Amino acid sequence: MSRLIRMDSTGHSTLAEWTAGDHEAIERAVAEFRRELDSGYYAMVTEGEGHARQVTELPLDAELVILRRPIAGG
Amino acid sequence: MAASSLPEASAVYWRPRVDAARLVRRGRTWTATTVAHTVPFIGTAGLLFGLEPLSFPVDFALLAHAWAIPELYARRGANVVRPKPQGDEAPERVAVGLLGDLVGHDARELHAQTGLVMERGKLGTWLVGEGGALLVRGRKVWCYCVQVRHPDLPSADRIAHLLLALRSDEQGFATVANLAFAGSPRRVRARMRDSMRPALDRAAKTQR
Numbered sequence A: 001m002s003r004l005i006r007m008d009s010t011g012h013s014t015l016a017e018w019t020a021g022d023h024e025a026i027e028r029a030v031a032e033f034r035r036e037l038d039s040g041y042y043a044m045v046t047e048g049e050g051h052a053r054q055v056t057e058l059p060l061d062a063e064l065v066i067l068r069r070p071i072a073g074g
Numbered sequence B: 001m002a003a004s005s006l007p008e009a010s011a012v013y014w015r016p017r018v019d020a021a022r023l024v025r026r027g028r029t030w031t032a033t034t035v036a037h038t039v040p041f042i043g044t045a046g047l048l049f050g051l052e053p054l055s056f057p058v059d060f061a062l063l064a065h066a067w068a069i070p071e072l073y074a075r076r077g078a079n080v081v082r083p084k085p086q087g088d089e090a091p092e093r094v095a096v097g098l099l100g101d102l103v104g105h106d107a108r109e110l111h112a113q114t115g116l117v118m119e120r121g122k123l124g125t126w127l128v129g130e131g132g133a134l135l136v137r138g139r140k141v142w143c144y145c146v147q148v149r150h151p152d153l154p155s156a157d158r159i160a161h162l163l164l165a166l167r168s169d170e171q172g173f174a175t176v177a178n179l180a181f182a183g184s185p186r187r188v189r190a191r192m193r194d195s196m197r198p199a200l201d202r203a204a205k206t207q208r
Helices: A023-038 B007-012 B020-051 B053-079 B089-102 B105-114 B155-168 B170-176 B185-190 B194-206
Strands: A002-008 A011-018 A042-046 A052-055 A064-068 A071-073 B117-120 B125-128 B132-137 B140-148 B178-183
Touching: A002 A023, A002 B089, A002 B155, A011 A023, A011 B089, A011 B155, A023 A042, A042 B155, A052 B155, A064 B155, A071 B007, A071 B155, A071 B170, B007 B170, B020 B053, B020 B140, B020 B178, B053 B140, B053 B178, B053 B185, B089 B105, B089 B155, B105 B117, B105 B194, B117 B155, B117 B194, B125 B155, B125 B194, B132 B194, B140 B155, B140 B170, B140 B185, B155 B170, B178 B185, B185 B194
Parallel strands: A002 A064
Antiparallel strands: A002 A011, A042 A052, A042 A064, A071 B140, B117 B125, B125 B132, B132 B140, B140 B178
């Protein structure tokens, strides 16, 4: 089961879950993913300890996709 | 760490991308600036005292300035990882769980103990806090002020934001972040909270 989560004031919220064959769930996840990116979030996929990659398309094979807000120098 | 470019770097397009050579140069410039701020006060105090020993109150004030300027810089450096007041416990617990999933056992333990997450990169060893990060490289530490500007986020989520950005593009992360101090880890350590010091000790050890 893959998950799309967004870091927010609750800690994090699960926005979508999908499995490889579930086309309806995938469609919902992709729509959710696009909506969050359009609202200013960045999507990250962790690739083991010490590695992460920003993605602009929902990687359907990723176990976990994390949405984060932009960072800035303080 | 992956080599993809951090999108936030485009917001600071005028900054040259930080690499190892630039980092070292910036550290040396910082030290030179501190010396340039300090030496004139010490020199003037010495000269005045030599000419007129009764000028000692002025000499003392000058020496106090020479001491205070580096002290303030180092304090500013230590403040980048100063913890902010925590919000509700439940979101914090959830956020700590996610952060725990992102890091290994040792980093998780260190975070529980110090509030900082240690991350090894190509530029050095990072200590990531909720409002900034320390980069230990060789015998120096670079203190960066960098954060996600959403005050409603739990502390561990703030760290996770920075950690993910750092992992996706370390050089971009160092470019986006504002340098608050560069110098001896000893000076920063003295101004850190007691509970955070073991994290800096651990990071310094990785660089020996």
